[in-house]
Amino acid sequence: MDATAFRTAAVQLIDFITDYQENIRSRPVSPSVSPGYLRHLVPASAPQHAETWDQLMPDIERVIMPGMLHWHSPQFHAYFAGATSYPSILADMLTDALGCMGISWASAPVLTELEVLVMDWLGQMLQLPDEFLFSSGKGGGGNIQGSACESTLITMLAARARAITRLRSERPELSEADISGRLVGLTSDQAHSSVARAGLLAGLRVRPVRSNTRNALTGEAVEAAVAEELAAGNIPFFVAATLGRTASCAFDHLRDVGAVCARRALWLHIDAAYAGPAFICPEFRPLLDGVELADSFNMNPHKFMLTAHDCSTLWVRRATDLTDVFHVDAKYLATARNSMPSFRHWAIQLSRRFRALKLWFVIRLYGVEGIRSYIRQQVSLAKEFERLVRSDRRFEVAAPAVLGLVCFRLRDKEFGNSLTDALLSRVNAARRVHMIPSMLRGGTQYVIRFVVCSRYTELRDVQLAWSEVQRHADQLLAQPERVVRAKARWGAVRAATGLGLLRHTNMALFERWNSTDSSSSAGEVHPDQLLFECSALDSEASDSESEPEPPPDGALPTQEPDPAGTEPPTKESGDAADEENMHRDAQSDVVSALASCEL
Numbered sequence: 001m002d003a004t005a006f007r008t009a010a011v012q013l014i015d016f017i018t019d020y021q022e023n024i025r026s027r028p029v030s031p032s033v034s035p036g037y038l039r040h041l042v043p044a045s046a047p048q049h050a051e052t053w054d055q056l057m058p059d060i061e062r063v064i065m066p067g068m069l070h071w072h073s074p075q076f077h078a079y080f081a082g083a084t085s086y087p088s089i090l091a092d093m094l095t096d097a098l099g100c101m102g103i104s105w106a107s108a109p110v111l112t113e114l115e116v117l118v119m120d121w122l123g124q125m126l127q128l129p130d131e132f133l134f135s136s137g138k139g140g141g142g143n144i145q146g147s148a149c150e151s152t153l154i155t156m157l158a159a160r161a162r163a164i165t166r167l168r169s170e171r172p173e174l175s176e177a178d179i180s181g182r183l184v185g186l187t188s189d190q191a192h193s194s195v196a197r198a199g200l201l202a203g204l205r206v207r208p209v210r211s212n213t214r215n216a217l218t219g220e221a222v223e224a225a226v227a228e229e230l231a232a233g234n235i236p237f238f239v240a241a242t243l244g245r246t247a248s249c250a251f252d253h254l255r256d257v258g259a260v261c262a263r264r265a266l267w268l269h270i271d272a273a274y275a276g277p278a279f280i281c282p283e284f285r286p287l288l289d290g291v292e293l294a295d296s297f298n299m300n301p302h303k304f305m306l307t308a309h310d311c312s313t314l315w316v317r318r319a320t321d322l323t324d325v326f327h328v329d330a331k332y333l334a335t336a337r338n339s340m341p342s343f344r345h346w347a348i349q350l351s352r353r354f355r356a357l358k359l360w361f362v363i364r365l366y367g368v369e370g371i372r373s374y375i376r377q378q379v380s381l382a383k384e385f386e387r388l389v390r391s392d393r394r395f396e397v398a399a400p401a402v403l404g405l406v407c408f409r410l411r412d413k414e415f416g417n418s419l420t421d422a423l424l425s426r427v428n429a430a431r432r433v434h435m436i437p438s439m440l441r442g443g444t445q446y447v448i449r450f451v452v453c454s455r456y457t458e459l460r461d462v463q464l465a466w467s468e469v470q471r472h473a474d475q476l477l478a479q480p481e482r483v484v485r486a487k488a489r490w491g492a493v494r495a496a497t498g499l500g501l502l503r504h505t506n507m508a509l510f511e512r513w514n515s516t517d518s519s520s521s522a523g524e525v526h527p528d529q530l531l532f533e534c535s536a537l538d539s540e541a542s543d544s545e546s547e548p549e550p551p552p553d554g555a556l557p558t559q560e561p562d563p564a565g566t567e568p569p570t571k572e573s574g575d576a577a578d579e580e581n582m583h584r585d586a587q588s589d590v591v592s593a594l595a596s597c598e599l
Contacts, residue, residue, distance in 0.1 A: 001053070009053040016060065017089065021072065025456065028431045029075040033067050041066075069434065074454045074461040078436040080246070080274045081378075081404070081453035085306040087365040091358035092308060102352030105340040112340050115144060115356035118363065122301075122313060125280045125368055129292045132315040134341075142315035143346045144355045148273035149194035150348055151298035151314040154322065156185060156198050156238055159267030159295070161325045163237035166265070180204075184229050185238040188217035189442065190247055192271065195240045206240075215248045215399060215440060217241060219256025226264055238267045241294075243287060244275025247438040247449075248399040248407050251275070251287055258293025270297045273312070277305035278379070278403050281372045287402075295321070304378070304404070305371060306455065307362050311355050314346075322346045374455065378404045381452045381462050388466040394473060398440055404452040407438065409445070410473070417446035419476065419483065424448050426472040433465045 001009070041063045071082040100108040102115075116134050119142035123133045130136035145151050164179050180203075187195045189208035199206035209225045211217050226236045239261050241252040254270070261268040270291060276299020278284040291297055298314045301307040316322055323345040335342075344350050366374070386401040389408045394415075399407040409420040424437055438449050450465065477483060 005053060009057070012053075012057060016057075021086075021456075024070055024073050024454075025075070025461075027065075027070055027073065029070050029073045029434045030428065030431045031067050031069060032431065037067060038063065072454050072456065073434075074457040075433045075465065076453050077450045077465060078434050078453070080303050080451055082309060083302050083304060083306050083455070084308040085362060085366075085455060087361040088306060088308040088358045091361040095354045095357050098354060100354055102354065103344060103350060104335045104342050108354070109340075111352065111354050111356065112343060114354075114360055115343065116141070116341065118356045118359045119143060119313065119315070121363060122359065123315060126276070126288065126299075127279075127285060128297065128315060129317075131317045132297065139319060140315065140317045141319050141341060142313055143341070143343050144352075144359075145298070145312040145314050145347055146310045146349070147194075147312050148192070148271055148298050148300055149197065151296070151312060152194055152240060152269065152271060153198040153201055154314070154326075154347065155267065155269045155296040155298075155316070156202050156204065156240075158316075158321045158325050159185075159238040159269070160202065160204060162267065162321055163235065167235070179235065182233065182235045183237050184234045185240065186222060186225055186229075186236055186266075187240040188242060188245070188252060190215055190245055190250070190440075191217075191240060191242055192246050192273070195271070210442075211250070211252075213441070215245065215250035217252040217257060219253055219258075219260045222257050222260045223264075226260065226266070236264065236266055238269065240269050240271055243270060243272040244278075244403060246274070248440055248447075249275065249402055249405040250399065251402070254288075254290030255293070258290045262293055267296070268294045270294045273298065273300040274303045274405075275299070275403055276313075277301060277303070277371070278375050280305075280368065281375055284375075284403070301359060301362070304375065305362070306366060306374060307358050311358060319346070378452045378457070381457055381459065382406055382450070384459065385450055385452075385462050385466060388462075392470065394477070398445060398447040406450045407440065407447040408450065409447045412445070415483070420446050420448060422482070423469070423473055423476055426476060427468055430468065430472070433468050435465075 070076055072084060100111055102108050102111040105112045120133050120135050123142060131138045131140045132142060134141040145154070160180070160183060163183060164176055167179050168174055168176070183204055185195075185199055185204055185206040186209050187206060188211045190211050191208065196206050196208075207225060207229070209217060209221050212221070222239060229236050239257060241254055241257050243251050243254065245252075258268055260266070272279070272288070275284075275287065276297075279288045279299075294317070296314060296316045298312060300312045302309040302311040319341065323342075326347070327345045343352055363371070382401050382404045386397055386406045386408075389395050389397050389406065394410060395408055396411045397406065397408050399405075409417075410423060421437065424435060428434055435448050435450055438447050439445065440447055448469075452462070454461075
């Protein structure tokens with residue numbers, strides 16, 4: 001492809017991108033393909049001779065689009081937002097054209113210097129402590145990582161090195177291996193899976209600490225876990241706190257957790273991947289109070305700030321905590337010393353993309369107020385969906401909507417988990433909107449997550465999503481036999497929980513029970529076999545010391561009132577007596593309940 005052909009193709013592609021973005025609402029949000037679909041659309045081997053752009057261009061629609069889950073559709077309400085915007089797209093185009101690699105300041109001076117600049121801009125927008133800003137000259141600073149997962153791993157490794165150095169200075173007779181084998185990190189039992197994964201990659205044990213009934217990690221729980229680990233001869237060294245966790249958008253008690261970390265000399269890392277950009281708005285900034293106690297702080301502009309993936313920002317209080325650990329040089333990388341950071345010593349990768357360019361474009365072309373306006377609009381739309389949920393007595397809000405996430409479900413008292421699972425299956429199968437589930441309360445409460453993701457989302461899209469939920473709920477609840485069957489399933493699980501056969505409900509259990517609308521049966525399954533599967537699921541998940549104890553008599557924990565003042569439904573005495581009667585006997589009753597379930 002020469003320059004002339006490139007100009008022609010680029011114009012066509014820009015037109016396609018613009019049309020795609022502006023008309024994305026007209027496409028079904030989710031694909032209808034099956035695994036392996038692509039092999040039927042493309043040749044089994046690569047072309048021997050060059051094809052033309054005119055041959056390739058139609059295949060974007062024919063081959064690529066059928067397999068797309070449209071993350072930027074206003075009907076996409078799953079995961080968290082995968083942000084993008086026209087300024088970010090333009091910046092990525094220029095980045096690819098420039099093709100520079102940020103190995104050092106000398107390899108691309110503007111790449112390093114612009115990253116320093118925008119990280120300070122963003123830190124000031126968030127009102128981070130001066131210690132996290134390059135401009136303060138206090139030894140801290142920030143840079144751009146690929147993901148929050150990388151940030152957690154990097155800070156965990158830095159915390160490990162700091163703990164070993166400190167302990168060996170206090171007790172020189174200890175070897176690095178003596179200390180490393182006893183180190184333990186702490187995080188919430190509802191923290192993102194990337195924290196546990198970082199522990200696996202680092203070869204370190206990470207202990208989940210039980211969160212409270214609001215899905216938050218407390219200082220009291222961290223202090224108790226630290227004391228237990230010390231009594232067992234282990235060495236706590238790292239705490240990962242979350243602001244806006246994935247499952248529920250809950251916020252850990254940062255000040256209290258930070259106070260424990262300061263007192264115990266533990267590294268405090270804050271993961272605010274989704275929620276972080278919201279702190280640019282003054283009304284949400286109090287959620288970040290306590291960041292002054294942290295050693296590191298991470299957020300993702302590529303989730304909630306109009307900046308395309310990948311762009312995850314990490315600040316550290318002391319840059320030397322990173323550079324002392326990751327500093328490895330070779331002759332071909334040597335450059336003259338200067339005052340600018342070498343970001344290869346701050347991250348896993350040696351070569352860096354010019355990711356600061358898209359932050360620079362987005363901040364300049366939206367302005368701070370434009371970004372705030374966008375975030376506020378996303379939050380207001382989520383609040384409207386929450387209001388709609390509360391208006392229907394069949395549903396309950398499982399976690400208060402603080403930002404753009406609403407966790408909701410059919411009421412537990414009347415329907416349980418199985419019907420909520422079946423409802424989500426119906427909604428997603430219709431392909432008009434797309435949402436995903438989560439499990440709260442120690443794995444006992446199945447919820448549907450509704451997230452405002454797209455910058456194109458409007459009030460009409462929120463209303464469409466809710467009308468789809470109501471439509472499928474009407475159809476589902478109009479099938480008495482299905483409702484009875486689902487209640488029996490849920491009752492059996494709660495009975496098993498009360499008897500200690502299951503310590504919590506597992507998502508795989510609902511998949512095993514075939515909660516889709518297929519009328520075909522998977523065949524007869526003996527109740528004893530299902531109990532065995534339940535026990536196996538529980539055994540796999542019970543290794544963690546922080547799993548919650550089984551609720552008494554199989555009942556779910558009482559939900560605290562949310563900030564809006566809406567109380568969950570209270571259990572009437574008659575209902576409580578009925579449930580008590582259902583759970584009064586031993587294992588034979590559970591087997592009978594399971595036997596009555598159609599599988």
